[in-house]
Each structure stands twice: as structure tokens, then as C-alpha cells.
Amino acid sequence: xxxxxxxxxxxxxxxxxxxxEWTSGGKLPPETELAVRVGVSRPVLRKAIAxxxxxxxxxxxxxSGNFVQPRVIIGxxxxxxRTLSIQTVHDMKHCMRFRxxxxxxxxxxxxxxxxxxxxxxxxxxxxxxxxxxxxxxFDADFAFHMAIANASKNAYYQVALGTLRNQIALGIEFGxxxxxxxxxxxxxxxxxxxxxxxxxxxxxxxSRVRGATEKHLAxxxxxxxxxxx
Numbered sequence: 001x002x003x004x005x006x007x008x009x010x011x012x013x014x015x016x017x018x019x020x021e022w023t024s025g026g027k028l029p030p031e032t033e034l035a036v037r038v039g040v041s042r043p044v045l046r047k048a049i050a051x052x053x054x055x056x057x058x059x060x061x062x063x064s065g066n067f068v069q070p071r072v073i074i075g076x077x078x079x080x081x082r083t084l085s086i087q088t089v090h091d092m093k094h095c096m097r098f099r100x101x102x103x104x105x106x107x108x109x110x111x112x113x114x115x116x117x118x119x120x121x122x123x124x125x126x127x128x129x130x131x132x133x134x135x136x137x138f139d140a141d142f143a144f145h146m147a148i149a150n151a152s153k154n155a156y157y158q159v160a161l162g163t164l165r166n167q168i169a170l171g172i173e174f175g176x177x178x179x180x181x182x183x184x185x186x187x188x189x190x191x192x193x194x195x196x197x198x199x200x201x202x203x204x205x206x207s208r209v210r211g212a213t214e215k216h217l218a219x220x221x222x223x224x225x226x227x228x229x
Contacts, residue, residue, distance in 0.1 A: 009040045009048035017057060017068055025070035028058065056090030095167045096224070100217045102160050103145060104210055110151035111201055111209040118151035119201045126194040132186050138172055144194055148213075151201070171224055193219060 013034075016022070028034060035045045049066060052058045060066050110118065125147045129140040142165060149157040193216040200208040 005040050005044045006047035006051070009038050009044055010051050012038045013048055013052060014057075017052075022068050023070070025068045027064075028066040028068060030065070054090065056094075092167075092171050092224075095164065095171065096217075096221050099161070099164060099168065100214070102157060102164075103148070103217060104213050106149045106152040106154065106157035106161070107197065107201070107209050107213040108206050109154055109157070110148055111204055111206045113151065113153055114201070114204040115151060115153070118147070118153075119198070122147040122151060122201065123198050126191060126198060129186060129194070130191045137186055138169055141172075141190065142168065148197070148201075187223075189219070190216075 029037070031042050031045055031049075035042045038045060038048075040048075049058065049060070053060055053066075056069060058066050058068050110122075122144065125140070125144040129137070129144060132140075146158070146161060149161045152158075193212070196212040197209065197216060200212045
């Protein structure tokens with residue numbers, strides 16, 4: 001069965017972008033030229049390009065054209081989390097999803113260990129955030145999450161979260177600008193959600209900690225994309 005034209009164009013463009021010359025990214029040819037190369041009309045081509053954009057393979061800049069995202073070759077020794085830049089909403093969603101997995105697991109381990117000193121460090125970090133004693137709200141918020149990673153006693157969680165710092169900061173900045181929120185404004189809802197996590201950690205109830213952490217991170221994603229009224 002023949003593919004519909006937009007799917008055909010998408011498949012051809014995907015094959016083209018898989019070629020070695022596009023590994024480092026670059027600017028796509030003009031739409032008129034691409035349409036001729038693929039053998040479809042420009043409206044059909046635009047549908048294929050829109051799909052590639054949703055997949056995070058290209059980014060479009062008004063007045064400048066379409067640009068191919070550089071490919072990260074997983075497994076090479078020079079690839080680290082900090083090299084993964086956030087340039088699209090697609091990138092941001094992937095980062096946040098990975099962050100959810102890491103932080104929920106770290107919180108569960110922190111609950112299992114239930115080190116009272118480490119848990120009080122988590123509470124102190126949230127108190128600092130609530131009091132707005134830090135010049136950077138992001139730094140204070142991130143310190144809370146790092147305190148939970150530290151309470152897990154697992155250096156892998158600490159390193160994974162620490163190396164995501166820049167990407168998380170970009171996401172928070174994006175979300176605040178999207179909603180017109182000042183970078184120095186403390187969200188009472190965030191502080192309260194943190195308190196739920198702290199209360200759960202103090203009980204040592206792994207299931208409760210997981211639920212509180214999952215809820216907080218999910219609400220954070222909603223706030224990030226302006227979906228939380």
C-alpha cells in the first residue's frame with residue numbers, strides 16, 4: 001500500500017537527515033528546492049517538515065529557514081548530560097521525563113535509608129526557599145532537590161541531577177517567561193509540595209514519598225508549559 005504523500009515526504013527527508021553530512025546539523029535548502037528534490041508540492045513538504053519539527057529533528061526560525069539539529073552519538077566518550085542542549089520544547093520534555101525518573105528513584109532510596117540528619121537538610125533547604133534568603137530562587141529550589149539526591153546516599157543520583165542543572169535552569173526560565181512570572185518570585189504551591197515530600201520522607205513510607213515526588217514533578221511540568229491554572 002502506498003504511503004500518503006506527507007508520510008512519503010517525511011520518510012525521504014528522514015533518510016536524507018540520517019546521512020553523515022547532517023551529523024553536525026546545518027541549514028536545510030529552501031522549501032522550493034526541497035519540494036523538487038522530494039517530488040512533492042510545498043504544502044505537502046511543509047507537513048513533513050512540521051512532523052520533523054515535532055520530533056525535534058529540525059528547528060524553524062522565522063525569516064531564516066529550517067535548521068537540522070546536530071545528532072548526539074550515544075556511546076562516544078565525549079558525550080555527557082551537560083552537552084545535551086535544550087533548543088526545542090521536544091528537548092525540554094525529554095529532559096523533564098528523565099529528571100522525573102532520577103528524582104523519584106532518589107526520593108524512594110532516601111525514604112528507605114531515612115537518615116534523619118539528611119532529611120533535616122532537605123527541610124532546611126525548603127525553609128530557605130520559602131524565606132527567599134537566596135538571591136536566586138532557582139538555586140534555592142535546586143538545592144532542595146539536590147538535598148534529596150544527597151539523602152539517597154547514591155552518588156549516581158547526585159551526579160546525574162547535578163549535570164542536568166543547566167538544562168533544568170533553562171526550562172524553569174522558559175516557563176517563568178511564558179507565564180510572566182518574576183525569576184525572584186517564590187511559588188507557595190512549590191513550597192507546599194516540597195513540604196509534602198518532607199513529611200513523607202520523615203515517615204519512611206516509600207510509597208508515600210514516591211507519590212508526593214511524582215505529584216510535585218508532574219505539577220512542575222504543568223506549570224512549566226502554562227497548563228496549571
